[in-house]
Amino acid sequence: MFNTGFKMKFCVKIESIICLLFFLAYADILIAQTRRESEEKILSDLLERLIENQESTVDYTDLQEQVEYHLKHKLDLNKMDRLQLERLLFLEDQQINALLQHRKDFGDYLSMYELQTVDALDERTLYLLSYFVTVESDLNQDHTPFLKKIQKGKHEIIALHENDFQARAGYNPQLKEQGKSYYEGSPYRYVLRYRFNYSNKLSFGYTGEKDMGESFLVAHNKRVLILTHSIFLCATRASGKRLL
Secondary structure, three states, X not given: OOOOOXXXXXXXXXXXXXXHHHHHHHHHHHHHHHHHHHHHHHHHHHHHHHHHHOOOXXXXXXXXXXXXXXXXXXXXXXXXXXXHHHOOOOOOHHHHHHHHXXXXXXXXXXXXXXXXXXXXXXXXXXXXXXXXXXOHHHHOOOOOOHHHHHHHOEEEEEEEEEXXXXXXXXXXXXXXXXXXXXXXXXXEEEEEEEEEEEOOOEEEEEEXXXXXXXXXXXXXXXXXXXXXXXXXXXXXXXXXXXXX
């Protein structure tokens, strides 16, 4: 977990926050679209390769259904057996033996990157495997797109306004003319809190506050509220390990 908290004064612009949220959502959509396009290319290239190596009587539709199924249902490298690997169709016997022997010799795969240490796998096969297999730790991760997490998560907004009804000498504007210390702002306190939480895996929040006596900043003939703010971000792996 990486938890950061800091305070500073700045001019709040709601447009900036909205733009940031739209940017994150758009970036997430682009990633998902790129992934879909990559899978479609994999499907096309792999089918072409399989058809060239198969007998002419092979049903193209049946091959396509098999490949599409395995794209959606990845194999766990730490639970796979020979029959499951053979069903991927693009692996040779030597490569299947190497994958199983590596797990037997060194124990469970810790990461997809460990496949690079298996000598029998060339770059093309490693690339294909990245779409069809995974490891248990990867399966435990929540692969919900960021935009969906925002939609499904819990949002809380709290706004607070506090007024000091007791008259205080420090708010008297005549003190300025007399060269004495005085409060430049109003006797009002404003607090805005926003909290987001998604299944205790991703959470972030924002707190903005204007204390009594703090003033508005005048910029371009407009009064802009200056807030003391704090921001936090927390992300947790499904296994309970903290990521940020």
